Amino acid sequence: MATDEKFEECSATVDRVSVRLPPFWPEDPDIWFAQVEAQFETSGTKADSTKFYTVVQQLDQRIAREVRDVITSPPSVGKYDKLKNELIKRLSTLRDHRMRQLLTHEELGDRKPSQFLRHLRSLAGDQVNDDFLRSLWASRLPSHIQAIIASQTSLRLDDVAELADKISE
Template identity: 45%
Template sequence: VGALPPKYAVEVKDIIMTPPSDSKYVKIIDELIKRLSASQEEKTRQLLERVEIGDRKPSQFLRHLQNLADSSIPETLLKILWMGRLPKSIQVALTIVKDSKLEELAVHADNIADASGPLLPQIAETSRSDTLEAMLNLKISQLTLSINQEIATLRSDVAAINSRPSRNPDSRPSTFRSRSRSRSRTLHGANGLCWYHWRYGSQSRKCKEPCTYNSGKRDWSSMTTASETSPSPRRLFITDRTSQTQFLIDTGADLCVYPRSAVPDR
């Protein structure tokens, strides 16, 4: 017993702990062979579990399993192994008649397979599913790459715009302003005024023909200003050159007198 490897000793631990009264070594060897050797039924079951239906009809697949099995495999186990290898759609349909005999189930399975089209191998279904998943992953990867490229381009454009120097509207060339100013001075309003009178009105000191500002009025140039030569330096007159009438400008003097003789009769 001491020469028995540990992995085998574990299998017959119960016999080692409570050995029989006689032939204990023979008992240990027999139990090891029995416990470590798979039964013929187990070997056959493992063989049948690795068999796929392929392109066979359900009834053909059943006969193939029956040929591989021997009398040690009960019909109930063969039924379970056979139905477990059928396509899922046929398995679901057979649940209605699952209590029928195995041969009858095979006939029903053939009818269902004929109605639903040719059977595809299970491995083919798995391969097709894997292919579709791979194609979907490829499309997602391509879409993600395209989106990342668009984002990178957009960021580059924004960075280029931000790096440009800002343009000041007032920093245009002086020649442009000069041309604009010279052109604007030649413009006339809708009422026929020159640019100076249109811009400054009565405060204008210049005029450019044609201009209708003085039409029907006194000539602007006929109004002049002159300083009074009297001792008081704070009085200022405006003389109308046409009538030679003087008008006193209120400059803050204490007294402002307008001669009665200069007042026209009412």
């Protein structure tokens, strides 16, 4: 057995004992992985396979199904990074879809566009990013406002909302 293989085998044994991960947090996998990586760093966990299998153990059935392909056929190199990236990507897509369903019933009504944006933000909390919120918000505005603000891609969302307020006055 080569020295490197012995080291990785010993390291993996120590890693299993010393790493205690928090329960998986599907609502915010980015922050969960930040916590996991802090645990790996402080425990000295370096082995890709150890990281991969440690994370897999934390996934409940519903979440494991979302990344079944990665769990059952992991790449030979970069298992942990592949699992991490796929979990974040797939759960974000699911979260955006659920949030879109939740917010699809909201209408502008007699509010100013900026008030409506604040309302959508309050419903969504910090669960959605500005690009998603911009798309949803803009789709609910009158078509003449949509046409004007569609070209304002370089402006911050709050600035676009102010512009939409001025147009609607």
